[in-house]
Amino acid sequence: MKSVIKGAGYILCHVPDMVLHNGTTQTTEMIVNPEGEYLKALPSHLRSWEDVLEYWPNQVYIGNKTPDELAAVPQPFYTTPCDVKERYGHFGQMMPQEEFTLLMQASDVFDLVWLDKNFVAQYKEQFAANPMIDETIVARIKDGIEISEIERLVKEEHSEGLYHNGTLVGCVKRAHDIDVNLSAHVMLENIVSKASSVLALIAGVQNAGYQKADIEYVIDCCEEACGDMNQRGGCNFAKAAAEIAGLVSASGSDSRGFCAGPAHALVEAAALVEAGAYKTVAVTAGGCTAKLGMNGKDHVKKGMPAFEDMLGGFCVVIGENDGVSPEINLEILGRHTVGTGSAPQNVISSLVTDPLDRNGLKVTDVDKFSPEMQNPDITKPAGAGDVPQANYKMIAALAVKRGDIPKADMPAFIKDHGLTGWAPTQGHIPSGVPYIGFAREDIMAGKIKRAMIIGKGSLFLGRMTNLFDGISFIIQANSSAEAAAAAGVSEEEVKSMIAKAMKEFAATLLAQAE
Amino acid sequence: MSILAGKKVVAIGDRDGIPGPAIEACAVTAGAEVVFSSTECFV
Numbered sequence: 001m002k003s004v005i006k007g008a009g010y011i012l013c014h015v016p017d018m019v020l021h022n023g024t025t026q027t028t029e030m031i032v033n034p035e036g037e038y039l040k041a042l043p044s045h046l047r048s049w050e051d052v053l054e055y056w057p058n059q060v061y062i063g064n065k066t067p068d069e070l071a072a073v074p075q076p077f078y079t080t081p082c083d084v085k086e087r088y089g090h091f092g093q094m095m096p097q098e099e100f101t102l103l104m105q106a107s108d109v110f111d112l113v114w115l116d117k118n119f120v121a122q123y124k125e126q127f128a129a130n131p132m133i134d135e136t137i138v139a140r141i142k143d144g145i146e147i148s149e150i151e152r153l154v155k156e157e158h159s160e161g162l163y164h165n166g167t168l169v170g171c172v173k174r175a176h177d178i179d180v181n182l183s184a185h186v187m188l189e190n191i192v193s194k195a196s197s198v199l200a201l202i203a204g205v206q207n208a209g210y211q212k213a214d215i216e217y218v219i220d221c222c223e224e225a226c227g228d229m230n231q232r233g234g235c236n237f238a239k240a241a242a243e244i245a246g247l248v249s250a251s252g253s254d255s256r257g258f259c260a261g262p263a264h265a266l267v268e269a270a271a272l273v274e275a276g277a278y279k280t281v282a283v284t285a286g287g288c289t290a291k292l293g294m295n296g297k298d299h300v301k302k303g304m305p306a307f308e309d310m311l312g313g314f315c316v317v318i319g320e321n322d323g324v325s326p327e328i329n330l331e332i333l334g335r336h337t338v339g340t341g342s343a344p345q346n347v348i349s350s351l352v353t354d355p356l357d358r359n360g361l362k363v364t365d366v367d368k369f370s371p372e373m374q375n376p377d378i379t380k381p382a383g384a385g386d387v388p389q390a391n392y393k394m395i396a397a398l399a400v401k402r403g404d405i406p407k408a409d410m411p412a413f414i415k416d417h418g419l420t421g422w423a424p425t426q427g428h429i430p431s432g433v434p435y436i437g438f439a440r441e442d443i444m445a446g447k448i449k450r451a452m453i454i455g456k457g458s459l460f461l462g463r464m465t466n467l468f469d470g471i472s473f474i475i476q477a478n479s480s481a482e483a484a485a486a487a488g489v490s491e492e493e494v495k496s497m498i499a500k501a502m503k504e505f506a507a508t509l510l511a512q513a514e
Numbered sequence: 515m516s517i518l519a520g521k522k523v524v525a526i527g528d529r530d531g532i533p534g535p536a537i538e539a540c541a542v543t544a545g546a547e548v549v550f551s552s553t554e555c556f557v
Contacts, residue, residue, distance in 0.1 A: 259557070294556065295556060341535075342533040342535050342536060342553075343533070343536050344531075344532065344533075344536075372530070372557065374557050379556065379557060382556055383556075384528065384530055384531075384556045384557065385530070385531070387530045387557060390530060390531070425556075425557045427557065430557065456529075458529045458553065458555045460534075460552070460553055461555055466535060466553075468529070468533065
Protein backbone atom coordinates (compact mmCIF):
# COMPACT_ATOMS: atom_id res chain seq x y z
CA MET A 1 0.00 0.00 0.00
CA LYS A 2 1.03 3.60 -0.53
CA SER A 3 2.80 5.34 2.33
CA VAL A 4 1.13 8.33 3.96
CA ILE A 5 2.06 11.69 5.44
CA LYS A 6 1.45 11.36 9.16
CA GLY A 7 2.46 14.89 10.08
CA ALA A 8 4.87 17.75 9.58
CA GLY A 9 6.81 20.20 11.72
CA TYR A 10 8.06 23.65 10.74
CA ILE A 11 10.39 25.83 12.80
CA LEU A 12 12.13 29.18 12.44
CA CYS A 13 15.04 30.51 14.50
CA HIS A 14 15.54 34.27 14.67
CA VAL A 15 19.30 34.91 14.58
CA PRO A 16 20.00 38.59 13.77
CA ASP A 17 23.58 38.53 15.05
CA MET A 18 24.37 35.60 12.77
CA VAL A 19 23.21 37.71 9.82
CA LEU A 20 26.10 40.08 10.57
CA HIS A 21 28.76 37.52 11.45
CA ASN A 22 27.95 34.39 9.43
CA GLY A 23 25.97 35.30 6.29
CA THR A 24 28.26 35.01 3.25
CA THR A 25 27.10 38.32 1.72
CA GLN A 26 28.31 40.04 4.88
CA THR A 27 31.49 37.97 5.42
CA THR A 28 32.45 38.59 1.79
CA GLU A 29 31.83 42.31 2.22
CA MET A 30 34.04 42.29 5.34
CA ILE A 31 36.88 41.09 3.12
CA VAL A 32 36.36 43.12 -0.05
CA ASN A 33 34.77 46.30 1.29
CA PRO A 34 35.06 46.42 5.08
CA GLU A 35 34.56 50.18 5.32
CA GLY A 36 31.64 50.21 2.88
CA GLU A 37 28.25 51.79 3.50
CA TYR A 38 26.41 48.43 3.47
CA LEU A 39 28.07 47.01 6.57
CA LYS A 40 27.60 50.32 8.37
CA ALA A 41 23.91 50.52 7.48
CA LEU A 42 22.90 46.85 7.91
CA PRO A 43 22.61 46.74 11.74
CA SER A 44 19.91 49.40 11.70
CA HIS A 45 17.88 47.24 9.25
CA LEU A 46 17.85 44.14 11.46
CA ARG A 47 14.46 43.14 12.84
CA SER A 48 13.54 42.77 16.49
CA TRP A 49 11.96 39.60 17.94
CA GLU A 50 8.64 41.47 18.02
CA ASP A 51 9.05 42.35 14.32
CA VAL A 52 9.51 38.73 13.28
CA LEU A 53 6.61 37.55 15.45
CA GLU A 54 4.17 39.88 13.73
CA TYR A 55 5.48 39.14 10.23
CA TRP A 56 2.78 37.43 8.17
CA PRO A 57 4.98 34.93 6.26
CA ASN A 58 6.50 33.68 9.55
CA GLN A 59 3.07 33.09 11.07
CA VAL A 60 2.09 31.10 7.96
CA TYR A 61 5.30 29.04 8.15
CA ILE A 62 4.55 27.82 11.69
CA GLY A 63 0.88 27.25 10.91
CA ASN A 64 -0.93 30.05 12.70
CA LYS A 65 -2.11 31.53 9.39
CA THR A 66 -2.91 29.86 6.08
CA PRO A 67 -1.56 30.50 2.59
CA ASP A 68 -5.06 31.64 1.55
CA GLU A 69 -5.07 34.25 4.30
CA LEU A 70 -1.61 35.42 3.25
CA ALA A 71 -2.77 35.81 -0.35
CA ALA A 72 -5.24 38.45 0.82
CA VAL A 73 -2.52 40.53 2.52
CA PRO A 74 -1.21 43.43 0.43
CA GLN A 75 2.43 43.19 -0.64
CA PRO A 76 4.99 43.93 0.60
CA PHE A 77 3.82 41.92 3.60
CA TYR A 78 6.01 43.72 6.13
CA THR A 79 3.88 46.84 5.93
CA THR A 80 0.90 44.94 7.42
CA PRO A 81 1.56 43.52 10.90
CA CYS A 82 -0.09 40.15 11.45
CA ASP A 83 -2.85 40.09 14.05
CA VAL A 84 -1.38 36.86 15.44
CA LYS A 85 1.95 37.42 17.17
CA GLU A 86 2.46 34.02 18.83
CA ARG A 87 5.83 32.28 18.78
CA TYR A 88 4.20 28.83 18.90
CA GLY A 89 2.05 27.49 16.09
CA HIS A 90 0.44 24.13 15.44
CA PHE A 91 3.25 23.19 13.02
CA GLY A 92 6.09 24.27 15.30
CA GLN A 93 7.59 27.43 16.67
CA MET A 94 9.79 30.47 16.24
CA MET A 95 12.81 30.31 18.54
CA PRO A 96 14.65 33.46 19.64
CA GLN A 97 18.42 33.74 19.32
CA GLU A 98 19.19 33.29 23.01
CA GLU A 99 17.37 29.94 23.11
CA PHE A 100 18.85 28.81 19.83
CA THR A 101 22.36 29.55 21.10
CA LEU A 102 21.70 27.22 24.03
CA LEU A 103 20.25 24.62 21.66
CA MET A 104 23.50 24.79 19.66
CA GLN A 105 25.46 24.02 22.80
CA ALA A 106 23.09 21.16 23.66
CA SER A 107 23.51 19.76 20.15
CA ASP A 108 27.32 19.77 20.34
CA VAL A 109 28.89 16.48 21.46
CA PHE A 110 32.57 17.40 20.96
CA ASP A 111 32.99 20.29 23.44
CA LEU A 112 33.22 22.80 20.60
CA VAL A 113 30.49 25.24 21.70
CA TRP A 114 31.37 27.29 24.77
CA LEU A 115 29.12 29.92 26.28
CA ASP A 116 29.60 32.76 28.74
CA LYS A 117 28.48 31.51 32.16
CA ASN A 118 26.43 34.67 32.76
CA PHE A 119 24.61 34.17 29.44
CA VAL A 120 23.78 30.57 30.38
CA ALA A 121 22.57 31.61 33.81
CA GLN A 122 20.38 34.32 32.30
CA TYR A 123 18.64 32.16 29.70
CA LYS A 124 18.73 28.53 30.84
CA GLU A 125 15.41 28.73 32.64
CA GLN A 126 13.75 30.31 29.60
CA PHE A 127 15.21 27.55 27.42
CA ALA A 128 13.95 24.83 29.76
CA ALA A 129 10.45 26.35 29.68
CA ASN A 130 10.20 25.75 25.91
CA PRO A 131 7.63 22.94 25.64
CA MET A 132 9.51 21.22 22.80
CA ILE A 133 12.73 21.04 24.83
CA ASP A 134 12.66 18.09 27.20
CA GLU A 135 14.80 17.41 30.26
CA THR A 136 17.32 15.29 28.31
CA ILE A 137 18.22 18.29 26.17
CA VAL A 138 18.22 20.74 29.09
CA ALA A 139 20.57 18.36 30.93
CA ARG A 140 23.11 18.79 28.14
CA ILE A 141 23.52 22.52 28.87
CA LYS A 142 26.85 23.25 30.56
CA ASP A 143 27.25 26.04 33.07
CA GLY A 144 29.53 28.05 30.82
CA ILE A 145 32.92 29.67 31.27
CA GLU A 146 34.39 33.13 31.89
CA ILE A 147 33.87 35.56 29.03
CA SER A 148 37.59 36.37 29.14
CA GLU A 149 38.36 32.79 28.09
CA ILE A 150 35.88 33.03 25.21
CA GLU A 151 37.55 36.27 24.09
CA ARG A 152 40.90 34.48 24.16
CA LEU A 153 39.54 31.55 22.14
CA VAL A 154 38.27 33.94 19.47
CA LYS A 155 41.43 36.07 19.37
CA GLU A 156 44.07 33.35 19.70
CA GLU A 157 42.51 30.01 18.81
CA HIS A 158 40.62 30.73 15.56
CA SER A 159 37.24 30.21 17.23
CA GLU A 160 34.09 31.70 15.66
CA GLY A 161 32.28 34.09 17.96
CA LEU A 162 28.64 33.71 18.94
CA TYR A 163 26.96 37.05 19.57
CA HIS A 164 23.72 38.23 21.13
CA ASN A 165 22.53 41.83 20.83
CA GLY A 166 25.96 42.74 19.48
CA THR A 167 27.85 41.25 22.43
CA LEU A 168 30.14 38.23 22.40
CA VAL A 169 28.45 35.49 24.46
CA GLY A 170 30.16 32.33 23.26
CA CYS A 171 32.19 30.66 20.57
CA VAL A 172 32.54 27.59 18.40
CA LYS A 173 36.05 26.14 18.52
CA ARG A 174 37.81 24.54 15.58
CA ALA A 175 37.75 20.74 15.73
CA HIS A 176 41.22 20.33 14.16
CA ASP A 177 44.37 22.47 13.96
CA ILE A 178 44.93 22.06 10.19
CA ASP A 179 41.90 20.40 8.56
CA VAL A 180 39.77 23.13 6.97
CA ASN A 181 36.80 20.73 6.92
CA LEU A 182 36.78 20.90 10.72
CA SER A 183 37.49 24.62 11.01
CA ALA A 184 35.48 26.72 13.43
CA HIS A 185 33.59 28.27 10.49
CA VAL A 186 32.50 24.87 9.14
CA MET A 187 31.71 23.52 12.60
CA LEU A 188 29.50 26.52 13.34
CA GLU A 189 27.56 26.05 10.09
CA ASN A 190 27.13 22.34 10.75
CA ILE A 191 26.13 22.67 14.40
CA VAL A 192 23.56 25.32 13.42
CA SER A 193 22.13 22.98 10.80
CA LYS A 194 22.07 20.09 13.26
CA ALA A 195 20.49 22.10 16.10
CA SER A 196 17.70 23.48 13.90
CA SER A 197 17.10 19.99 12.51
CA VAL A 198 16.77 18.69 16.08
CA LEU A 199 14.03 21.24 16.75
CA ALA A 200 12.27 20.39 13.47
CA LEU A 201 12.44 16.66 14.23
CA ILE A 202 10.88 17.14 17.65
CA ALA A 203 8.05 19.22 16.12
CA GLY A 204 7.46 16.79 13.26
CA VAL A 205 7.36 13.65 15.38
CA GLN A 206 5.08 15.33 17.92
CA ASN A 207 2.68 16.57 15.22
CA ALA A 208 2.58 13.13 13.60
CA GLY A 209 1.31 11.67 16.88
CA TYR A 210 4.25 9.31 17.30
CA GLN A 211 6.41 8.57 20.30
CA LYS A 212 10.07 9.35 19.70
CA ALA A 213 10.94 5.64 19.83
CA ASP A 214 8.49 4.93 16.98
CA ILE A 215 10.70 6.56 14.35
CA GLU A 216 12.76 3.90 12.57
CA TYR A 217 14.70 5.96 10.02
CA VAL A 218 15.67 9.60 9.50
CA ILE A 219 16.78 11.21 6.24
CA ASP A 220 18.47 14.61 6.46
CA CYS A 221 18.27 16.68 3.27
CA CYS A 222 19.95 19.99 4.14
CA GLU A 223 22.68 21.54 1.98
CA GLU A 224 25.63 21.28 4.38
CA ALA A 225 28.33 18.61 4.47
CA CYS A 226 30.25 17.23 7.43
CA GLY A 227 33.38 15.13 7.48
CA ASP A 228 37.12 15.52 7.74
CA MET A 229 39.89 15.92 5.17
CA ASN A 230 39.64 12.26 4.23
CA GLN A 231 35.88 12.24 3.63
CA ARG A 232 34.63 15.80 3.63
CA GLY A 233 31.05 14.85 2.78
CA GLY A 234 30.78 11.71 4.90
CA CYS A 235 27.76 13.28 6.59
CA ASN A 236 24.91 11.59 8.48
CA PHE A 237 23.48 14.71 9.99
CA ALA A 238 20.35 12.57 10.23
CA LYS A 239 21.62 10.23 12.88
CA ALA A 240 23.47 13.02 14.68
CA ALA A 241 20.27 15.06 15.04
CA ALA A 242 18.16 11.99 15.86
CA GLU A 243 20.50 11.26 18.79
CA ILE A 244 19.93 14.69 20.36
CA ALA A 245 16.19 14.61 19.57
CA GLY A 246 15.93 11.30 21.45
CA LEU A 247 14.87 9.09 18.54
CA VAL A 248 16.49 6.04 20.09
CA SER A 249 15.14 3.50 17.60
CA ALA A 250 16.15 5.42 14.51
CA SER A 251 18.87 4.75 12.04
CA GLY A 252 19.40 7.23 9.26
CA SER A 253 21.37 8.69 6.41
CA ASP A 254 21.63 11.88 4.39
CA SER A 255 20.32 12.70 0.96
CA ARG A 256 21.55 15.72 -0.99
CA GLY A 257 20.45 17.56 -4.11
CA PHE A 258 20.81 21.28 -3.46
CA CYS A 259 17.34 22.83 -3.13
CA ALA A 260 15.77 19.70 -4.66
CA GLY A 261 17.10 17.63 -1.73
CA PRO A 262 13.86 17.59 0.28
CA ALA A 263 11.72 16.40 -2.64
CA HIS A 264 14.24 13.66 -3.47
CA ALA A 265 14.37 12.64 0.20
CA LEU A 266 10.58 12.47 0.49
CA VAL A 267 10.30 10.22 -2.55
CA GLU A 268 13.01 7.99 -1.05
CA ALA A 269 11.23 7.95 2.32
CA ALA A 270 7.88 7.10 0.71
CA ALA A 271 9.51 4.28 -1.24
CA LEU A 272 11.19 2.87 1.88
CA VAL A 273 7.87 2.78 3.75
CA GLU A 274 5.85 1.47 0.80
CA ALA A 275 8.43 -1.28 0.28
CA GLY A 276 8.21 -2.24 3.95
CA ALA A 277 11.86 -1.54 4.76
CA TYR A 278 10.84 0.83 7.58
CA LYS A 279 7.45 1.59 9.13
CA THR A 280 8.16 5.26 9.90
CA VAL A 281 10.64 7.59 8.24
CA ALA A 282 11.25 11.21 9.21
CA VAL A 283 12.63 13.55 6.54
CA THR A 284 14.31 16.52 8.17
CA ALA A 285 16.48 19.54 7.45
CA GLY A 286 17.89 22.37 9.49
CA GLY A 287 18.79 25.87 8.43
CA CYS A 288 21.71 27.54 6.72
CA THR A 289 23.82 30.38 8.19
CA ALA A 290 25.50 31.17 4.86
CA LYS A 291 22.24 32.36 3.30
CA LEU A 292 21.39 34.77 6.12
CA GLY A 293 21.22 38.27 4.66
CA MET A 294 21.93 36.89 1.17
CA ASN A 295 19.92 39.66 -0.54
CA GLY A 296 20.57 42.17 2.25
CA LYS A 297 22.28 44.74 0.02
CA ASP A 298 19.09 45.25 -1.97
CA HIS A 299 16.91 45.35 1.14
CA VAL A 300 19.16 47.99 2.74
CA LYS A 301 19.42 49.99 -0.49
CA LYS A 302 15.61 50.13 -0.70
CA GLY A 303 15.21 51.09 2.96
CA MET A 304 13.57 47.76 3.86
CA PRO A 305 14.17 45.43 6.80
CA ALA A 306 16.85 42.78 6.30
CA PHE A 307 14.30 39.96 6.02
CA GLU A 308 16.77 37.08 5.79
CA ASP A 309 17.28 36.74 9.54
CA MET A 310 15.47 33.42 10.09
CA LEU A 311 17.00 29.96 10.00
CA GLY A 312 14.39 27.52 8.69
CA GLY A 313 13.77 23.89 9.50
CA PHE A 314 11.18 21.29 8.62
CA CYS A 315 10.36 17.65 9.24
CA VAL A 316 7.83 15.47 7.41
CA VAL A 317 6.99 12.07 8.88
CA ILE A 318 6.03 9.29 6.50
CA GLY A 319 4.24 6.22 7.83
CA GLU A 320 2.39 3.11 6.76
CA ASN A 321 -1.04 3.60 5.25
CA ASP A 322 -3.59 4.25 8.02
CA GLY A 323 -6.59 4.52 5.71
CA VAL A 324 -7.03 8.23 6.39
CA SER A 325 -3.83 10.28 5.95
CA PRO A 326 -2.92 11.63 2.51
CA GLU A 327 -0.79 9.32 0.39
CA ILE A 328 2.36 9.94 -1.60
CA ASN A 329 1.67 8.53 -5.06
CA LEU A 330 4.97 7.20 -6.40
CA GLU A 331 3.31 6.33 -9.70
CA ILE A 332 3.20 10.02 -10.65
CA LEU A 333 6.80 11.23 -10.40
CA GLY A 334 8.24 14.15 -12.32
CA ARG A 335 11.87 13.60 -13.27
CA HIS A 336 14.37 16.10 -14.58
CA THR A 337 16.76 13.77 -16.39
CA VAL A 338 20.25 14.30 -17.77
CA GLY A 339 18.75 14.75 -21.21
CA THR A 340 16.02 17.22 -20.18
CA GLY A 341 18.12 20.36 -20.54
CA SER A 342 17.88 23.60 -18.56
CA ALA A 343 15.43 25.67 -20.61
CA PRO A 344 12.56 26.68 -18.28
CA GLN A 345 9.93 25.12 -20.56
CA ASN A 346 11.78 21.79 -20.59
CA VAL A 347 12.22 21.87 -16.83
CA ILE A 348 8.54 22.51 -16.08
CA SER A 349 7.42 20.00 -18.72
CA SER A 350 9.55 17.27 -17.20
CA LEU A 351 8.35 18.02 -13.68
CA VAL A 352 4.68 18.85 -14.27
CA THR A 353 3.14 17.84 -17.57
CA ASP A 354 5.16 14.71 -18.42
CA PRO A 355 4.21 12.80 -15.23
CA LEU A 356 0.57 13.88 -15.62
CA ASP A 357 0.59 12.73 -19.25
CA ARG A 358 1.98 9.36 -18.25
CA ASN A 359 -0.96 8.93 -15.89
CA GLY A 360 -3.72 10.32 -18.08
CA LEU A 361 -4.22 13.47 -16.00
CA LYS A 362 -4.70 17.11 -16.97
CA VAL A 363 -2.91 20.04 -15.35
CA THR A 364 -6.28 21.03 -13.89
CA ASP A 365 -6.54 17.66 -12.12
CA VAL A 366 -3.94 18.93 -9.64
CA ASP A 367 -5.69 21.22 -7.16
CA LYS A 368 -2.56 22.91 -5.80
CA PHE A 369 0.99 23.15 -7.06
CA SER A 370 3.76 23.82 -4.55
CA PRO A 371 6.95 24.71 -6.40
CA GLU A 372 9.52 26.89 -4.67
CA MET A 373 7.65 28.89 -2.08
CA GLN A 374 10.05 31.79 -1.54
CA ASN A 375 8.59 34.83 0.14
CA PRO A 376 8.30 37.60 -2.52
CA ASP A 377 9.08 40.29 0.10
CA ILE A 378 12.63 38.93 -0.01
CA THR A 379 13.10 38.18 -3.70
CA LYS A 380 11.28 41.02 -5.46
CA PRO A 381 13.45 43.89 -4.12
CA ALA A 382 16.52 41.85 -5.14
CA GLY A 383 15.36 41.60 -8.76
CA ALA A 384 14.65 37.86 -8.61
CA GLY A 385 10.91 38.50 -8.96
CA ASP A 386 8.11 36.49 -7.39
CA VAL A 387 9.50 32.97 -7.74
CA PRO A 388 6.28 30.99 -7.08
CA GLN A 389 4.38 33.25 -9.49
CA ALA A 390 7.02 32.72 -12.20
CA ASN A 391 6.58 28.97 -11.79
CA TYR A 392 2.78 29.26 -11.95
CA LYS A 393 2.93 31.35 -15.12
CA MET A 394 5.02 28.67 -16.79
CA ILE A 395 2.69 25.88 -15.60
CA ALA A 396 -0.35 27.88 -16.78
CA ALA A 397 1.28 28.56 -20.15
CA LEU A 398 1.92 24.85 -20.63
CA ALA A 399 -1.68 24.12 -19.63
CA VAL A 400 -2.84 26.51 -22.36
CA LYS A 401 -0.49 24.98 -24.91
CA ARG A 402 -1.84 21.51 -24.14
CA GLY A 403 -5.44 22.70 -24.35
CA ASP A 404 -6.15 22.00 -20.68
CA ILE A 405 -7.33 25.60 -20.15
CA PRO A 406 -8.18 28.52 -22.47
CA LYS A 407 -5.64 31.37 -22.48
CA ALA A 408 -8.15 33.74 -20.90
CA ASP A 409 -8.29 31.46 -17.85
CA MET A 410 -4.60 31.76 -17.03
CA PRO A 411 -4.99 34.36 -14.21
CA ALA A 412 -7.82 32.35 -12.62
CA PHE A 413 -5.81 29.12 -12.93
CA ILE A 414 -2.82 30.74 -11.20
CA LYS A 415 -5.05 32.07 -8.42
CA ASP A 416 -6.91 28.79 -7.88
CA HIS A 417 -4.06 26.30 -8.31
CA GLY A 418 -1.23 28.46 -6.97
CA LEU A 419 -0.03 29.67 -3.60
CA THR A 420 1.60 32.85 -2.35
CA GLY A 421 5.17 32.28 -1.13
CA TRP A 422 5.92 32.49 2.58
CA ALA A 423 9.20 30.64 3.14
CA PRO A 424 12.57 32.23 3.95
CA THR A 425 15.27 32.06 1.26
CA GLN A 426 17.11 29.21 2.95
CA GLY A 427 17.72 27.19 -0.22
CA HIS A 428 16.22 23.77 0.41
CA ILE A 429 13.68 25.05 2.97
CA PRO A 430 11.28 26.78 0.49
CA SER A 431 11.57 24.03 -2.12
CA GLY A 432 8.07 22.56 -2.35
CA VAL A 433 7.94 21.29 1.23
CA PRO A 434 6.47 24.32 3.10
CA TYR A 435 3.00 23.41 1.80
CA ILE A 436 3.02 19.75 2.90
CA GLY A 437 1.63 20.51 6.37
CA PHE A 438 -1.22 22.54 4.87
CA ALA A 439 -1.71 20.03 2.04
CA ARG A 440 -2.26 17.27 4.60
CA GLU A 441 -4.87 19.37 6.38
CA ASP A 442 -6.56 20.61 3.18
CA ILE A 443 -6.83 17.07 1.79
CA MET A 444 -8.15 15.61 5.06
CA ALA A 445 -10.68 18.44 5.27
CA GLY A 446 -11.83 17.66 1.74
CA LYS A 447 -10.83 21.08 0.39
CA ILE A 448 -8.51 19.56 -2.20
CA LYS A 449 -7.86 16.06 -3.51
CA ARG A 450 -4.44 16.30 -5.09
CA ALA A 451 -1.32 18.48 -4.64
CA MET A 452 1.95 18.42 -6.51
CA ILE A 453 5.21 19.13 -4.65
CA ILE A 454 8.00 20.36 -6.91
CA GLY A 455 11.67 20.63 -5.92
CA LYS A 456 14.31 22.21 -8.12
CA GLY A 457 18.06 22.30 -7.60
CA SER A 458 20.95 24.35 -9.02
CA LEU A 459 23.52 21.61 -9.47
CA PHE A 460 25.86 23.93 -11.38
CA LEU A 461 26.73 25.76 -8.15
CA GLY A 462 28.93 22.79 -7.18
CA ARG A 463 30.93 23.15 -10.43
CA MET A 464 30.62 19.43 -11.11
CA THR A 465 28.02 19.75 -13.87
CA ASN A 466 26.11 22.44 -15.70
CA LEU A 467 22.92 20.43 -15.30
CA PHE A 468 19.83 21.68 -13.52
CA ASP A 469 17.79 19.28 -11.40
CA GLY A 470 14.23 18.73 -10.30
CA ILE A 471 11.78 16.17 -9.02
CA SER A 472 8.06 16.26 -8.30
CA PHE A 473 5.54 13.99 -6.66
CA ILE A 474 1.82 13.92 -5.95
CA ILE A 475 0.14 13.93 -2.54
CA GLN A 476 -3.42 12.68 -2.83
CA ALA A 477 -6.43 11.83 -0.71
CA ASN A 478 -6.22 8.40 0.85
CA SER A 479 -7.36 5.76 -1.60
CA SER A 480 -7.01 2.64 0.51
CA ALA A 481 -10.78 2.21 0.90
CA GLU A 482 -11.20 2.18 -2.88
CA ALA A 483 -8.22 -0.13 -3.27
CA ALA A 484 -9.53 -2.46 -0.59
CA ALA A 485 -12.96 -2.54 -2.20
CA ALA A 486 -11.39 -3.35 -5.53
CA ALA A 487 -9.37 -6.12 -3.90
CA GLY A 488 -12.47 -7.58 -2.28
CA VAL A 489 -11.84 -6.49 1.31
CA SER A 490 -15.05 -6.32 3.28
CA GLU A 491 -16.71 -3.01 4.12
CA GLU A 492 -16.47 -3.90 7.82
CA GLU A 493 -12.70 -4.28 7.61
CA VAL A 494 -12.39 -0.92 5.88
CA LYS A 495 -14.63 0.73 8.48
CA SER A 496 -12.57 -0.76 11.28
CA MET A 497 -9.34 0.50 9.70
CA ILE A 498 -10.74 4.01 9.24
CA ALA A 499 -12.12 4.08 12.79
CA LYS A 500 -8.69 3.14 14.17
CA ALA A 501 -6.99 5.83 12.11
CA MET A 502 -9.55 8.48 13.08
CA LYS A 503 -8.98 7.60 16.73
CA GLU A 504 -5.24 8.11 16.27
CA PHE A 505 -5.87 11.37 14.42
CA ALA A 506 -8.08 12.63 17.26
CA ALA A 507 -5.36 11.71 19.75
CA THR A 508 -2.88 13.75 17.70
CA LEU A 509 -5.19 16.77 17.71
CA LEU A 510 -5.67 16.44 21.45
CA ALA A 511 -1.92 16.24 21.99
CA GLN A 512 -1.45 19.40 19.89
CA ALA A 513 -4.18 21.22 21.81
CA GLU A 514 -2.46 20.35 25.08
CA MET B 515 21.96 41.67 -39.12
CA SER B 516 21.84 40.75 -35.48
CA ILE B 517 23.03 43.30 -32.98
CA LEU B 518 25.07 40.53 -31.36
CA ALA B 519 26.86 39.37 -34.54
CA GLY B 520 30.62 39.43 -34.06
CA LYS B 521 30.31 40.67 -30.47
CA LYS B 522 31.80 39.07 -27.40
CA VAL B 523 29.11 38.18 -24.84
CA VAL B 524 29.09 37.54 -21.12
CA ALA B 525 25.92 35.61 -20.21
CA ILE B 526 24.75 35.62 -16.61
CA GLY B 527 21.55 33.68 -16.08
CA ASP B 528 19.23 33.31 -13.10
CA ARG B 529 18.20 29.83 -11.95
CA ASP B 530 14.61 31.06 -11.49
CA GLY B 531 14.57 32.96 -14.76
CA ILE B 532 16.56 32.26 -17.90
CA PRO B 533 19.59 30.05 -17.20
CA GLY B 534 23.05 30.84 -18.60
CA PRO B 535 23.16 27.98 -21.14
CA ALA B 536 19.85 29.14 -22.66
CA ILE B 537 21.13 32.73 -23.04
CA GLU B 538 24.37 31.32 -24.45
CA ALA B 539 22.51 29.25 -27.05
CA CYS B 540 20.51 32.29 -28.19
CA ALA B 541 23.60 34.51 -28.35
CA VAL B 542 25.56 31.96 -30.39
CA THR B 543 22.64 31.61 -32.81
CA ALA B 544 22.72 35.39 -33.22
CA GLY B 545 26.39 35.26 -34.20
CA ALA B 546 28.00 36.24 -30.87
CA GLU B 547 31.06 34.74 -29.24
CA VAL B 548 30.20 33.78 -25.66
CA VAL B 549 33.33 34.33 -23.56
CA PHE B 550 31.72 33.52 -20.21
CA SER B 551 28.43 31.97 -19.17
CA SER B 552 27.09 31.05 -15.76
CA THR B 553 23.85 30.73 -13.85
CA GLU B 554 23.49 32.38 -10.46
CA CYS B 555 21.22 31.55 -7.55
CA PHE B 556 19.68 34.19 -5.29
CA VAL B 557 17.43 31.95 -3.22
